[in-house]
Amino acid sequence: MKYLIRKIMFLLLTIWAALTINFILPRLMPGNPAEVMVAKFRGKITPQAMNALKIAFGIDVHQNIFVQYFRYIQNTMKGNFGISITYFPMPVKSMLAQSIPWTLGLVGTSTIIAFTLGTLLGIKSAWKRNNFLADMSVPIGLFLKSIPYFWLALLFLYLFSFKLSWFPLAGGSSGKFIGFKEVLDILYHSILPAFTIVVAASGGWILTMRNNMISVLSEDYITFAAAKGLKEKEIMYKYGARNAILPNMTGFAMALGFIIGGSLLTEMVFSYPGVGYILYQAVESLDYPLMQAIFLFISLAVLVANFLADVTYVLLDPRVRSGGKE
């Protein structure tokens, strides 16, 4: 219970930190660049909306900074993130609502596939040393972890879409179909971005799972299980992998939090209409309200996922429960 309370406190603390970073950033920058942006809105939006915008970015507000801060928190709690410049006069809220499902669908599915694939490869490579798959998995995992993944996206786009014309060059759907055909069309558009994410993300899972598995396999109960004459598969999965996967489950819960913010650049390269792509457009047109809301959302997702990961860990590993230490 003490552990849980500590984790809840930390969750609240980090959410507060993310909110505060968002508030402080525009105020820290010399010559507040948001001013130019707010000037663009003059006369285009209602005085109330203008006022909210000024409070959010600290532009010629003659209020005490604490009052401003309080107002800002209030507005954010209400889900009032202001109006997007890029998609004027759309509110930021609806831009987020439009793009998040795309990202959840694409990155969510690919994260689960990458985790499953990477974990299986990690188990196999730790089990069978001196085997081609095992020997190659470490360098390949290392390689995939240390290259710029947007470049991998460019490479695949060039090869599979431009050269071979197997897949579309951009977008999340062609918008020409309705009903079942539309679903197929969306799936077709997502194959190459998903493939890129799976390739880029599984490297890390291979390496961590392999490392965990190797240290578990050196435990005495594995030797004992082998001595008892249990089947190889049984030792590998029930005795080895089951214990080795424990730390990875936390990692997986974390990765689920990174779904919204984890593949920003892949979406940019594929012009996939998710969060990453609208962030790119927000950056290009210095659309600060949209940018900040995206940052806040990504942070929130990660923080909540991390909290859930901690909770899962308690459920999975009784040692944490009794020890109360991290």
Add this chain to the structure above:
Amino acid sequence: MKANRMNHKLIKQIISIFKIKKAAFGAIVILFFILVAILAPLIAPYSPSEMVSLPVQPPSWSHLFGTNTYGQDLFSRVVWGARLSLLVGVECGIITSIFSLIIGLSAGYFGGIIDDILTTITNIFLIIPGLPLIIVIAAYIAVKGVTPIVFVISITGWAWGARVFRSQMMTLRNRDFVKAAVVLGEHPIRIIFFEIFPNMLSLVAANFFGTMLYAVLTEASLEFIGLGNVNVVTWGTILYWAQNNQALMLGAWWWFIIPGLCIALLGVSLAMVNFAIDEITNPRLKRA
């Protein structure tokens, strides 16, 4: 005498790094890129920013890596680009390591309330997603350039190292030689930097290469989005211009594949050196 023995140990460790094939490969590639960066004016046949040929020419003997839509020689651009790309990596590596060391070591050494505060800050920085935060900060910085990028990467990237250094400090803190130094009444700063710090040099080195890898990749991402100064020549900005001039649609593969390959090669080399240092200092991994 003590210093001498330590030097000896250090040299031995450096030699053993080269004995591991992966690490030797990594170190050679890094040295190669450093050499290219230093000798850029001698190696590059053309100015990186002048129009020297017809636009969009594929690689040939006169233009080894082809040319872009501005008729610039891409070989010269890649060679010159090595300078800033490496520099950002090294600067970030150093600055971030110093941040991590100060915070991690003081948290681990002093313990108590100082540790609580510093660890909480570290945990907050660890968990707040880096790239989105970096993108937002970089978008707010009005003067685009290499220095702001180094700044942004360093202030967001120190947390992981701080955590590693803290836990190492906590194990070393209770060793006899540290206790002896405390009893002798030595100043904490002297104990931290002259007694304890030398014992974690390999950890610092591993952390440096890890951070540099992170910095090189993040720098490339930021510049690719156009958040750096797009007028300076780095591997990231070459990719930015390629993307903004539809290099892909022009079929100009050499324009984006080659600079990306350089980043990937440097990244893999840094990871290999990092991995090898880990392997030497953590014998459990070697048996694997």
